[in-house]
Amino acid sequence: MAISKSVSEGLERRRASALEAGGKQKADDRHAKGRLTARERLDSLFSAGTFQEVGLHAQHATRHFGMEKKSLPGDGVVTGTGFIGGRPAAAFAQDFTVAGGTLGEIHARKICQTLDHALKAGIPVIGFNDSGGARIQEGVGALSAYGQVFYRNVQLSGVVPQISVIAGPCAGGAAYSPALTDFIIMTREHASLFICGPEVIRAVTGQATTMDEIGSADMHATVAGTIHFIAEDDAHAVAIVHRLLSFLPSNNMMDPPHRIEPELSLADDPELDELVPDDPKTPFDCRAVIERLADDGDFLEVSAGFAQNMVIGFGRIGGIVVGFVANQPMVKAGAIDIDASDKAARFVRFCNAFNVPLVNLVDVPGFLPGVHEERGGIIRHGAKLLFAYASATVPKLTVIMRKAYGGAYIAMCSQDMGADRIIAWPTAEIAVMGAEGAVNILYRKELAEADDRAARAAELAAEYREEFSSPYLSAGMLFVSDVLQPRETRAAIALTLRGLMSKRETRPPKKHGNIPL
Incomplete structure (x- = not known):
């Protein structure tokens, strides 16, 4: 009818x-x-x-x-x-x-x-x-x-x-x-x-x-x-x-929308060699590195206007969707402060929830010093970043570009936070603190008695870098997987990501951890 x-x-x-x-x-x-x-x-x-x-x-x-x-x-x-x-x-x-x-x-x-x-x-x-x-x-x-x-x-x-x-x-x-x-x-x-x-x-x-x-x-x-x-x-x-x-999976049981090609390009990228200044104190834009690493320079930055000393966002390397977390030397010398900790920690937790591998680019002099930071709870906020990385079970790759000092380096996903592969550039400095600060503490008496304090301090700092913060020292102790030229980095990351697609890692049974909010 x-x-x-x-x-x-x-x-x-x-x-x-x-x-x-x-x-x-x-x-x-x-x-x-x-x-x-x-x-x-x-x-x-x-x-x-x-x-x-x-x-x-x-x-x-x-x-x-x-x-x-x-x-x-x-x-x-x-x-x-x-x-x-x-x-x-x-x-x-x-x-x-x-x-x-x-x-x-x-x-x-x-x-x-x-x-x-x-x-x-x-x-x-x-x-x-x-x-x-x-x-x-x-x-x-x-x-x-x-x-x-x-x-x-x-x-x-x-x-x-x-x-x-x-x-x-x-x-x-x-x-x-x-x-x-x-x-x-x-x-x-x-x-x-x-x-x-x-x-x-x-x-x-x-x-x-x-x-x-x-x-x-x-x-x-x-x-x-x-x-x-x-x-x-x-x-x-x-x-x-x-x-x-376009970078996200439909749910937490699926992989992100990777675009994996049968043949992986492993060509060097000479332009990466030109991005880092010779002077370790000269800032450079970490986005330039990200855009060289990302397929076709396609990078979607997240929270670009907030806590600009930390850069986060999505891209692909060798067709695999990744989340980038990078210190930004152009702002506050790349030091980690309260807002940068919060920004990066939440992004790391999102990537972990939705199976997005993490690529961390390190050039960090430390946590930002200051009364405002201490009274504002930098310890509590910085601990969020440590918690986020240690909790994450997705593939985690860390590239040490230049400075990697103290607890801030650990907070940027050191080996001890579960990094699966750590690459250091020859320009990397990995130490408890910068050479100048270490020399002033270790050689205070000698410097006070030196005829030319500045010249002697510079000489000792150079010796300290060579003996105590060299990337080869960390590589020799297996804290770093390899020391590579910047031009070799993209191919190395792409190959490592491809090999980590089947990564499986679990955590102890529990409702959830108690992140320091």
Whole structure:
């Protein structure tokens, strides 16, 4: 028996009403500002024709105060699944044209169902946050709904990649869901991320501030370190999602999307020899080294504006996806401080959770000295980096480019932290401290009596480097696997990674370790 015309037309009317969301005028207003609607964001995220919406006909709970006669299509959020680059993914996009995208019980239930599906299917989940916050009319129910979303964010953590896009306001408790995900992308314009706005801060503390100071993309990318990428607009945000996913597996049981060629190129790269200055005190940009090591120079830097003395990001070497962690001599001489510790430790833990090998590039003079660092807890924060490396069971390769001093070297994945292979360049210096500092301590009396203190100090420092910090000394004691010319490094790493693809390593049975947070 065929479906009657009236029934068919009824379905189409309901579907059209739901798809209209907040109406054409609100959609036009967004377009005038260069912004996309919720469905347009999802359409641009997924390959054409692959998005399957779930919950199109959802409506808010009418039992709440003042909500009986309101119509909220989809309850202010669009959810579903589709394909990105041939791989399935789940996503949701809050719809600001419907009740300001506020979160209520049904709204949250749709998001939770999306997260539950991502967990069961083992697929990444992407969320577009654009909301006025909790729906006041739904009271404590809305607060409970936020808790349900947070709980699921934690359950998914380390199981499937979670990516958040802040494409509008994200305030108060709503900010904690993105904060629980793996990567946050924020549009430079029209987006804000904060717990208490300027008015509340002024009322409670008397402090005058602006949204730029507390909730802008620039602030979160450079000062707070909350977000990982700044997008110029919605389209750019989607492009970053696509690029990020191109390096990530769908879940923790899969390998990343390696592009392994049958024949491995082992050619030298002479340009690497030219990157490191002759003077060990002259800084150089570690990104130049990364781009020579990465296939086709393709490197996706993460948190580029935050803790710039540490550089992290994704690339491929010989087709194998890797996570790079590198000291940046251009900033603070590459010393590790509180923020750099946090930045690198979290990235190492992400890579370990999702089977991404680690390549560590070392040029570190130590942990950053100073009263601010000590009082701020550099011991506690630096311990996070030690904990992250020691916990990681993925392949770990370390290249010592120049300075590798003291505990900071250990924190950059020395052999004792489980590095599978350590390569040192001839320019490497591996010691408890720098030659100058060691000489001043060991030869204090002799230097005080020297006719030319500076000349004698330089002479002793040269002797110290040769006898006590030479890479050949460490290689002779098997703390370093080999000493290679920079030009030989890429081929050596590619070959080592290929041989470590079958690495298996376990840790003692336990719920989890107690990382020094």
